[in-house]
Amino acid sequence: MTSITEEDPSLERPKRVTAGVQFLLASLALGTLTAAVHVFRNAAGTSMVLALLIVLAFFGLGFLLVWRIAVGKNWARIVLLVLIVVGTPLAVPGYFASLKQNMVSGSLSIFISLLQLIGTFLLFTGKSNPWFRKRK
Numbered sequence: 001m002t003s004i005t006e007e008d009p010s011l012e013r014p015k016r017v018t019a020g021v022q023f024l025l026a027s028l029a030l031g032t033l034t035a036a037v038h039v040f041r042n043a044a045g046t047s048m049v050l051a052l053l054i055v056l057a058f059f060g061l062g063f064l065l066v067w068r069i070a071v072g073k074n075w076a077r078i079v080l081l082v083l084i085v086v087g088t089p090l091a092v093p094g095y096f097a098s099l100k101q102n103m104v105s106g107s108l109s110i111f112i113s114l115l116q117l118i119g120t121f122l123l124f125t126g127k128s129n130p131w132f133r134k135r136k
Helices: 015-042 045-070 074-101 103-123 128-134
Strands: none
Touching (some): 074 103
């Protein structure tokens, strides 16, 4: 019995998509750790538990979105693009404030954003577009 990708090599996930997913997963992992550390430093008791639940829910949705992208769901790729296009410009003023407060934390936020931008770019270039179209 042959697999689908052996019958039609065009259904095999392009390296750009794999790399894009890896960039996005790295940004989510770093973002989750950064947010959790921030919660632990700035909250206590019940508010800390609530804040951690919100962080986990938010990043859980992010991981779900990236997982759907990894299996070829075009709607997930479009949702991510909208979130990045809307969110990145809104985050820029926060980066400057964060850099003034703590250079390491601010730099990490910018690095996470760059990972997201690179990952998203890879999902919309090269052989990525035709692959997502065929994966419907």
